[in-house]
Amino acid sequence: MSAVAKSPEPQKSELLRGTLDMLVLKTLTVQPLHGYAIAQHIERLSEDVLTVEQGSLYPALERLQKKGWITSKWAESPTGRRARYYTITAAGRKQLGQEISSFDRVLAAISRVMREA
Numbered sequence: 001m002s003a004v005a006k007s008p009e010p011q012k013s014e015l016l017r018g019t020l021d022m023l024v025l026k027t028l029t030v031q032p033l034h035g036y037a038i039a040q041h042i043e044r045l046s047e048d049v050l051t052v053e054q055g056s057l058y059p060a061l062e063r064l065q066k067k068g069w070i071t072s073k074w075a076e077s078p079t080g081r082r083a084r085y086y087t088i089t090a091a092g093r094k095q096l097g098q099e100i101s102s103f104d105r106v107l108a109a110i111s112r113v114m115r116e117a
Contacts, residue, residue: 020052020060021069022103025088025096028070034083035061061086069095 027033027041038061039052064070069092077083088096 019103020056021064022096022099023050023052024057024060024064024086025069025092025099028086028088029093029096032085032087034077034085036083038086064092067095068092 023042024038027038030041033041035054035057039054039057042050042052061070061072065072065086068089070086070088072084072086074082075085
């Protein structure tokens, strides 16, 4: 009798420092979302490699709001509960562009080092 090996679960990874803001801003370019939906979107698109912990997400949302990069308003969620929905602002879209450029530069630098080492 042979055993069938289960395929391994995708390994969860912590977000690199400074990438959470960029991922949240990018997610909000799709549509306004509440916090839990933001976390689900990031996890789904990363194929469950990236996890967004509530202890990191909500402070990040507050920080982005204080900087004027997102706004929020209370509304009813599809489940009928009140939830705070976040929307990216024009300043947030501009910041997202800068963060993507910076991230691409760092990613290219890491790639060069990894090829040469």
